[in-house]
Amino acid sequence: MALEAILDTRFYFSYFNPESEEVASWSRELIRRASRGEVEVASSAVTIAELYGTMGRALGKDVVKMRITSIKASNVKILPVNERVASLAGEIALDHPEIPLADAIIAATALIHAKSTVITDDEHFKEIKGLKVKWLK
Numbered sequence: 001m002a003l004e005a006i007l008d009t010r011f012y013f014s015y016f017n018p019e020s021e022e023v024a025s026w027s028r029e030l031i032r033r034a035s036r037g038e039v040e041v042a043s044s045a046v047t048i049a050e051l052y053g054t055m056g057r058a059l060g061k062d063v064v065k066m067r068i069t070s071i072k073a074s075n076v077k078i079l080p081v082n083e084r085v086a087s088l089a090g091e092i093a094l095d096h097p098e099i100p101l102a103d104a105i106i107a108a109t110a111l112i113h114a115k116s117t118v119i120t121d122d123e124h125f126k127e128i129k130g131l132k133v134k135w136l137k
Helices: 009-016 021-035 045-059 061-073 083-095 101-113 123-127
Strands: 005-007 041-044 077-079 117-119 132-134
Touching: 005 101, 009 021, 009 045, 009 061, 041 045, 041 101, 045 061, 045 077, 045 101, 061 077, 083 101, 101 117, 101 123
Parallel strands: 005 041, 005 117, 041 077, 117 132
Antiparallel strands: none
């Protein structure tokens, strides 16, 4: 099975602290499907840094570590940032200076590894040419 999408850091905020029952149901179902091997999804390793840097401030390192362990146990792969991803992320950052570098890395990871698809509700991903943004599907 081919990698279908990259989960943006925002996905995990909605998964662990959903803003609505609809988002809760949808995000849990996606992770259940990944756990059962019905869909192959991954995240960029930069997502781990973002989770510690944001979620960690509110909940602490131990909670973030436990959540990352849970994500990985659910069959979500964590992809490293290699030279190819870094180069494409740099080009994205150059073309879109308003997009944070971490998001450029996540977008590049999706373009290279995951059918150009990122799962996020973050609007600025839509500005990146060739990137497909999905949410609540």
